[in-house]
Amino acid sequence: MPEAVSLDAVDRAIIEQLQGGFPICPHPYAVAAAGLGVSQEDLLARLQRLLEARVLTRFGPLFQVERMGGVFLLAAMHVPPTRWSEVVDLVNSFPEVAHNYQRESAQQCAFNMWFVLAGESAAAVAATIRRIEEASGLPVCAFPKLQEFFVDMRLPVRV
Structure with missing residues (x-):
């Protein structure tokens, strides 16, 4: 069984808010981070940690x-x-x-x-x-x- 991962309120907000509605603009991570009240660097680091821990298995667009x-x-x-x-x-x-x-x-x-x-x-x-x-x-x-x-x-x- 995989090791349990601790999620704080920001991790939970990232997962909930970015499930459907990622900004489409020249600097989407900066805009998403501002909406979450964190820096772009913090958002990217948290996403990487969540992916590495397999809390998220994928983060990216879905194309038709x-x-x-x-x-x-x-x-x-x-x-x-x-x-x-x-x-x-x-x-x-x-x-x-x-x-x-x-x-x-x-x-x-x-x-x-x-x-x-x-x-x-x-x-x-x-x-x-x-x-x-x-x-x-x-x-x-x-x-x-x-x-x-x-x-x-x-x-x-x-x-």
């Missing part, structure tokens, strides 16, 4: 890649437990992998590794799938997006 002509695709694999670490490192080494996570299943043959691939085109994503399959020796199952849903979920930070 399809509007820019690209493709997002959910992919899954069944990875034998004895090869888990090796295959995680391999899959994560591809820059097209947006995120990768494990899901447990009661079924022995079920998919246990799920990841999102991003690419400039469907052909580029298909090529990445082939490269992952060749490098791992394991099949990748692709699940193209049929319909998009936007869920504006903001998580409160509890004491």
